[in-house]
Amino acid sequence: MEYDSTYQQICSMRTVQSEKKGFFNEFYLDVKESCGDKWLKNCFGQLKSNAARVLSIFSDREVCDPVLGVLEHVQPVFKQKEALFAAQRRAQADKYHLLSLSAVGDLERKDLLQQALMHANLSVMRAPARDVDASIDDGLTLALAYRSRAGILIALGEGEAALNDLKLAANYGVESKSVDYYCKMAKAYAAMGEEKRADISLKIAEKLAGADTGHIVACRQELSTITPTTLDPEAKTPQLTHGENTELRGAANVVKLVETKEKGRFVVASDCLKTGDVLLCENPVAACLAPIFFGSHCHHCFKRLRTPVCCLHCSGIAFCSAQCMGEACDSYHRFECEFMDLLIGSGMSILCFIALRIFTQATNLEQGLATANSLFENLCSHEDQRQADDYLQRSLMAAFLLRILQKALYFGRRKTEGVNPTAVELQVATSLLGLLQVLQFNAHEIYETMVTEEHRFEGSKVVFVGAGLYGTASYFNHECWPSVAAYFVGKRLVLTATKPHRPNEIVAVNYGPLFTKVNLKERQRNLRGRYMFSCTCMACQENWPLLQKLDKQVRFWCTSANCVYLLKFPKDLSKDVRCPRCRKNISLKESVAKLIKVEELYREAAQAMQDQKTVQAIELFKEAIDVFFQIAGLPHKDTLIAQQSLLKCLADTGTTFKK
Numbered sequence: 001m002e003y004d005s006t007y008q009q010i011c012s013m014r015t016v017q018s019e020k021k022g023f024f025n026e027f028y029l030d031v032k033e034s035c036g037d038k039w040l041k042n043c044f045g046q047l048k049s050n051a052a053r054v055l056s057i058f059s060d061r062e063v064c065d066p067v068l069g070v071l072e073h074v075q076p077v078f079k080q081k082e083a084l085f086a087a088q089r090r091a092q093a094d095k096y097h098l099l100s101l102s103a104v105g106d107l108e109r110k111d112l113l114q115q116a117l118m119h120a121n122l123s124v125m126r127a128p129a130r131d132v133d134a135s136i137d138d139g140l141t142l143a144l145a146y147r148s149r150a151g152i153l154i155a156l157g158e159g160e161a162a163l164n165d166l167k168l169a170a171n172y173g174v175e176s177k178s179v180d181y182y183c184k185m186a187k188a189y190a191a192m193g194e195e196k197r198a199d200i201s202l203k204i205a206e207k208l209a210g211a212d213t214g215h216i217v218a219c220r221q222e223l224s225t226i227t228p229t230t231l232d233p234e235a236k237t238p239q240l241t242h243g244e245n246t247e248l249r250g251a252a253n254v255v256k257l258v259e260t261k262e263k264g265r266f267v268v269a270s271d272c273l274k275t276g277d278v279l280l281c282e283n284p285v286a287a288c289l290a291p292i293f294f295g296s297h298c299h300h301c302f303k304r305l306r307t308p309v310c311c312l313h314c315s316g317i318a319f320c321s322a323q324c325m326g327e328a329c330d331s332y333h334r335f336e337c338e339f340m341d342l343l344i345g346s347g348m349s350i351l352c353f354i355a356l357r358i359f360t361q362a363t364n365l366e367q368g369l370a371t372a373n374s375l376f377e378n379l380c381s382h383e384d385q386r387q388a389d390d391y392l393q394r395s396l397m398a399a400f401l402l403r404i405l406q407k408a409l410y411f412g413r414r415k416t417e418g419v420n421p422t423a424v425e426l427q428v429a430t431s432l433l434g435l436l437q438v439l440q441f442n443a444h445e446i447y448e449t450m451v452t453e454e455h456r457f458e459g460s461k462v463v464f465v466g467a468g469l470y471g472t473a474s475y476f477n478h479e480c481w482p483s484v485a486a487y488f489v490g491k492r493l494v495l496t497a498t499k500p501h502r503p504n505e506i507v508a509v510n511y512g513p514l515f516t517k518v519n520l521k522e523r524q525r526n527l528r529g530r531y532m533f534s535c536t537c538m539a540c541q542e543n544w545p546l547l548q549k550l551d552k553q554v555r556f557w558c559t560s561a562n563c564v565y566l567l568k569f570p571k572d573l574s575k576d577v578r579c580p581r582c583r584k585n586i587s588l589k590e591s592v593a594k595l596i597k598v599e600e601l602y603r604e605a606a607q608a609m610q611d612q613k614t615v616q617a618i619e620l621f622k623e624a625i626d627v628f629f630q631i632a633g634l635p636h637k638d639t640l641i642a643q644q645s646l647l648k649c650l651a652d653t654g655t656t657f658k659k
């Protein structure tokens, strides 16, 4: 396999930054120009450790001036709150809400309420914390925004979301011992189907109202018209087959880790596996949402947002609940908050966000260092194959991320405002550099499935919303046709077998290029460039054709005991065929009969998908694929399609979103 170093360099660069967007690229090119090729190759390129590289860019006279000069200017850049804007949006929201009361027909009412909700969401996002701007709404803009939105949500029948907003409104200063508040509570509970609680809330409202019963009568009338709405059930993670592995966290007890010189460490079956066995359910060590989804997904759990809850300080990100907000803001977000737009504006890749997150989410500096160093020691980083250029770019990114941490007071109040790192800061930059290497080869893209209102499968689309680093999943090697389906429940990665495995057979994921879509040459170039290895999987060894070029041919296993050989479909089924390996005459009649049954099951499974019966389709695919692999081997067009369909069905049990 020829080695294309330029392509490898381009691939590698993209894992750090965008070439087109952001200021980081210019910073890197400026530093590179000022240090010159000679220094880069003969000095920096000769350094043998990350610590030496980091030290070099902060202290070698060839580079340190432009580095320090730029980093000195790092300042907070983030989306600020704006009370006036928030109050105006709330007024708009209230206007649409009011209009909805006199709407003609349900459609118009819903439309007006949706518009009201949109304005209320903006109001929530931009409202400052209590008393930050006392000149507007007496400093209660945020509380009023939540209260307004609660009213709209009640009208939309979204009781739980309304109740959450009411609680937030009270937390942020709205008078909660009022008739209006308890009437709203009663309606929210009623929409949730919680009659008893609705009743109690109404009674409290009655007590507070005293003789003034007008509000209560109206509320009672409204309550009688509310029909509880049921929410779609949330996706659940499946059970691991035979429980959790004691040595590989998050993996099932039916796999193990092995190592060879050519392929490094990789996961194999430790037992016989069946199609559909759940082999891994793992939470990420760290995961980050891609910036383009900051407005549509929860920053913490990646759930799609309907009623965002905001950070009290910035307007750049949103959460699905007060709980997610609390967890994030007590942890990583307190350091990232004021630098979000700067990070985005730098053009750095999502992998750099993850590297930073490993530190910002740690309970303390020592824990951050310990996690980062253990990841660098335990995961593949291809340290020996990197070029000086690549190291320079990553070292500069590490320095930039360190500067963010300095400015975000990650190290507490520093003695000086200067960039020059202290000893412990140098250790952090060194570990960041290690993470930037490890993440390149080990991070997973996180996706959700977008389904249409009409059908769960037709027109469904995979949407990549972020990326994460998974400790155990990082040990799975690639094959150009994977033996597992990878899907997500929130940020949790699930790997399920899409074929049966024999003991010691590799359990392979796919890093991007599938043989069904990308030809051998392109795949090899891609894998060499992006992951620095040459693939020797069966699809590559036998140069399997692309799916569209694959005919209906099938190869059957020789049926004699202990013979492992794939035979072509017999020309004449009534006659025995001679196996070239074991030299025995065998009959393939039974195999052909089983294949006919398999094809029938594939058709039934496809019909179940058509009928949107996901669980039934999964069971049928599992049964059929298991039988297929007993009698025959890949590539077989219908089985490849069945495996792909099984992946779609499994992903449908994970995180989905209705457009």
Ligand SMILES: C[S@@+](CC[C@H](N)C(=O)[O-])C[C@H]1O[C@@H](n2cnc3c(N)ncnc32)[C@H](O)[C@@H]1O
Residues within 6 Å of the ligand: 262, 263, 264, 265, 266, 378, 379, 380, 441, 442, 473, 474, 475, 476, 477, 478, 479, 531, 532, 533, 534, 535, 536, 537
């Ligand atoms: C996510 S890691 C997988 C675990 C890795 N083998 C290890 O020892 O840490 C990705 C790296 O594994 C190696 N790798 C993955 N699949 C491979 C394969 N089919 N053959 C050889 N090496 C492979 C490549 O070096 C790749 O960059």
